[in-house]
Amino acid sequence: xxxxxxxxxxxxxxxxxVIDKKAAMVSQTIRNMLTSPGSFAETEHGEVxxxxxxxxILEKICQYFYWSLQYASCNVELLGLADCQHEH
Amino acid sequence: xxxxxxxEIIVIASDExxxxxxxxxxxxxxxxxGKQVDSETPYDRMENLSLELGMVTVDNAxxxxxxxxxxTRRYTREEKGKANVVDESWxxxxxxxxxxxxxYYESIRSTEPTEDIEAGTWQPAASDARSDLAERALxxxxxxxxxxxxxxxxxxxxxxKRFARANDPNQNNRNKSSSxxxxxxxxxxxxxxxxSPGPFSEALKMVRERTSKxxxxxxxxxxxxxxKQNQNITTPFAPSLLDVSLKALAENAEGIVSLELVPDxxxxxxxxxxxxxxxxxxxxxxxxxxxxxxxxxxKNCSWLTDEQFQQTFRNCQTKDLRVLQLDLxxxxxxxxxxxxxxxxxxxxxxxxxxxxxxxACRLSDSGLKDLVMSARALQSINLGHCTLLTCDAINIxxxxxGSNLRExxxxxxxxxxxxxxxxxxxxxxxxxVLSVAGIQTISDQFVSEIITVCGQSIKELxxxxxxxxxxxSLKTIGSNCADLCALNIANLHNLTDLGLEYLAxxxxxxxxxxxxxxxxxxEAMAAFLECSGESLMELLLNNMTKVGPNTxxxxxxxxxxxxxxxxxWCRRITNEALGLIVDSCSSLxxxxxxxxxxxxxxxxxxxxxxxxxxxGLNLTPILDHVNLLEPEEVLLRYSPLTMSQEVWNKxxx
Numbered sequence: 001x002x003x004x005x006x007x008x009x010x011x012x013x014x015x016x017x018v019i020d021k022k023a024a025m026v027s028q029t030i031r032n033m034l035t036s037p038g039s040f041a042e043t044e045h046g047e048v049x050x051x052x053x054x055x056x057i058l059e060k061i062c063q064y065f066y067w068s069l070q071y072a073s074c075n076v077e078l079l080g081l082a083d084c085q086h087e088h
Numbered sequence: 089x090x091x092x093x094x095x096e097i098i099v100i101a102s103d104e105x106x107x108x109x110x111x112x113x114x115x116x117x118x119x120x121x122g123k124q125v126d127s128e129t130p131y132d133r134m135e136n137l138s139l140e141l142g143m144v145t146v147d148n149a150x151x152x153x154x155x156x157x158x159x160t161r162r163y164t165r166e167e168k169g170k171a172n173v174v175d176e177s178w179x180x181x182x183x184x185x186x187x188x189x190x191x192y193y194e195s196i197r198s199t200e201p202t203e204d205i206e207a208g209t210w211q212p213a214a215s216d217a218r219s220d221l222a223e224r225a226l227x228x229x230x231x232x233x234x235x236x237x238x239x240x241x242x243x244x245x246x247x248x249k250r251f252a253r254a255n256d257p258n259q260n261n262r263n264k265s266s267s268x269x270x271x272x273x274x275x276x277x278x279x280x281x282x283x284s285p286g287p288f289s290e291a292l293k294m295v296r297e298r299t300s301k302x303x304x305x306x307x308x309x310x311x312x313x314x315x316k317q318n319q320n321i322t323t324p325f326a327p328s329l330l331d332v333s334l335k336a337l338a339e340n341a342e343g344i345v346s347l348e349l350v351p352d353x354x355x356x357x358x359x360x361x362x363x364x365x366x367x368x369x370x371x372x373x374x375x376x377x378x379x380x381x382x383x384x385x386x387k388n389c390s391w392l393t394d395e396q397f398q399q400t401f402r403n404c405q406t407k408d409l410r411v412l413q414l415d416l417x418x419x420x421x422x423x424x425x426x427x428x429x430x431x432x433x434x435x436x437x438x439x440x441x442x443x444x445x446x447x448a449c450r451l452s453d454s455g456l457k458d459l460v461m462s463a464r465a466l467q468s469i470n471l472g473h474c475t476l477l478t479c480d481a482i483n484i485x486x487x488x489x490g491s492n493l494r495e496x497x498x499x500x501x502x503x504x505x506x507x508x509x510x511x512x513x514x515x516x517x518x519x520x521v522l523s524v525a526g527i528q529t530i531s532d533q534f535v536s537e538i539i540t541v542c543g544q545s546i547k548e549l550x551x552x553x554x555x556x557x558x559x560x561s562l563k564t565i566g567s568n569c570a571d572l573c574a575l576n577i578a579n580l581h582n583l584t585d586l587g588l589e590y591l592a593x594x595x596x597x598x599x600x601x602x603x604x605x606x607x608x609x610x611e612a613m614a615a616f617l618e619c620s621g622e623s624l625m626e627l628l629l630n631n632m633t634k635v636g637p638n639t640x641x642x643x644x645x646x647x648x649x650x651x652x653x654x655x656x657w658c659r660r661i662t663n664e665a666l667g668l669i670v671d672s673c674s675s676l677x678x679x680x681x682x683x684x685x686x687x688x689x690x691x692x693x694x695x696x697x698x699x700x701x702x703x704g705l706n707l708t709p710i711l712d713h714v715n716l717l718e719p720e721e722v723l724l725r726y727s728p729l730t731m732s733q734e735v736w737n738k739x740x741x
Contacts, residue, residue: 027327034283061329064329064332067326068326071326071327072325
């Protein structure tokens, strides 16, 4: 993975999770932090700190990001294009 | 064809090639030839029915002649003249049920023409004799049939009564006579429509002009989008992490140790999921009651028994309890439960503001009295389907709570007589939500009396199934309830377009409108939407047979805020109309089209609204959407929860 494609999420205890930017964008909060105009420190370094989220929970959250991406892409392939419009 | 293998059927084998010559057994007696007839097999019923009933024997001359001329053709038993003599079956009416008779009738009719056609293929000599016999047999069969028909029509009439819908003319006459007293017969209504000045009549004029120039169907110009294959428009939504976590919790509810820091809205969602999965039990209830809960919301307590209730609620700290929802609590004798468990100390329910006991079918007036006496701060009471309550209950509520009460639901409490509770309603000055659906004694007079008391504050009215209501009620509502936000007038078939006019002129900010089986016309509905359709968020047009393209056009033009639309069973809405609605109502999230066979994939797949969910046609799951539009944390529906003065004093001082 190239550095530009990744984001680092830091938990309360200081653990660092390096994940795909695309996965991180599943969260609206992180997406806003990373893409909004203005100078967030996060935009520059590509790091986001969550001082109130513990490590185990942050790990689960990262797993959820990847699962969500997989869910969305697999839906489109498996269920056909016409159905996905009123699938959910 | 012949069932040669079955032992039960006795085949009279005079001619093996003959397929129709089978004795069918009936469940009664012996036929005239002394052969026992066995119980019939359904397979043989249709073909053989013509043979047994009402045929007379003819002598064997005909039979022999048939043998002589050879058997290349299958012919029925009547042609062969081998029918039975009149036996008991002919005379005993109750033996034959109506199914058999209709089959018989059909087979008689069907055999006649074939005989005529095929008789011509026979050699003349034999056919003459045979056709005479056939004719005689037929004539007698007809006679028998006619006599049968008369007697079975009686039995059919009896059966039909069981299936008839309760739409008898007597009731309509009664309603008409009472409405004439109120002074609004329907013929006059039609003339008056659109005559009185107001936004509705202007809108109606515009709608009529619109249709006069071009046919309304042509006005709807909508083509399905060609980019059906474009994936970017519709991104399927993965469930949120919250949903996934709640689901995991619900599936493993046995392992939950504590719900201590879980906020109330999540507790509610978890409990709802558990109730839906039928996994709600005493352990979870104990978890919910731990500590000092502020809300207890259980939407299905049908599993809760008396002892369990006493056991758990006795030790529960209820001094902070604000919301108590124990729906469908039918097993508990709530009268005793309230007396013993919940009201053991004087201020145990002092902060209780919202209580819901829907479906508590064992709750009687005295139990309610205990509850209301100890919970003086109640602002919302939901007693739907509590069938034992009488007007005493309402009087008790009125006396203790009076003008504090904001929401009252007494739908389907059949013992409550509307006229007797009118004096109590004079005390409900700030009532915001009233549901009296299903109570048949509700009349126009009742509606006008309560509107004079609380017309300024009422925001939601549910009058579904109160069949005695007429346009007068809508007139009262329209002229007095300017702030009305939600109205349910389902199944009120006495309402006409004139009522809709009153409503349109008066209630401009209606957000939720539920119509079902009303007789409003397409133009009137369209005019209503033109005047008052801007603030609509939820519209139900279930089973409105006259609604069609005019309504669709007006919806598309005006209802930008519409979130949920139900046009089930509206057969006049075409594909183009539906496509136009879906594309123009940009906030639309939910569309129900049950029973609309005229809507095809042209519009279902060809629309370009990425967020809408269309339910009811293809095999999409139909219950996922049920909580889609419910707001998350709702206490009272239209105003903030106020603390009563005493509690305030206690807290502060």
